[in-house]
Amino acid sequence: MTRKKIQIKKIDNISSRQVTFSKRRKGLFKKAQELSTLCDADVALLVFSATNKLFEYASSSIQQVIERRNGCSENHISMDHPSTDQFQVESESSQTLRKKLEDKSRELRQMNGEDLQELTVQELQKLEAQLRRTLSSVSKRKDEMFMQGINALKRKEVELIQENQRLKHVVPDLIIGQRQQSLESVISGSSYFLEDDGSDTSLKLGLTLHN
Structure with a gap:
């Protein structure tokens, strides 16, 4: 037999409502105790009946749980709803950053020769001096890079000269070695032919005497 599902709505019968309240309250407190024991949770329950009677667990x-709850609430409120002072500080900081960005953008345009109409003579002279310093720094860096390239080429030239000198000593030795090897090959070949001619002569003489 299946258990009939109870519709969740207010019980109109007062006596049935009180019985259900008593049973459900005990079950709720039991579950709270199990949750605290099994999970090491700090649990507090406050229940007021329809007759305004207090039941607590x-x-x-x-008191400790309530104080802990209030402390958490204050932290959440401060995080979710920043104070007016905090809003003001953030707003001022945002405005300062925005102004700095606008100033830097305007300076960059002016250095590119734009937006010069509103500048005074003194401001134009200041911009001119700044551009000269910038140009001087660029030229200096360019010259440094040129010198680095020239020095690298000079070092490469010295290395090539040293390698050329080394090859000048190595190549003659190789040529002499090849000549000696060729000469030895010629001498050994000549000795081989001389030995073959002597053996042929002795064979011919033997045949002549036999006749």
């Missing part, structure tokens, strides 16, 4: 102390 706490794993430690109702």
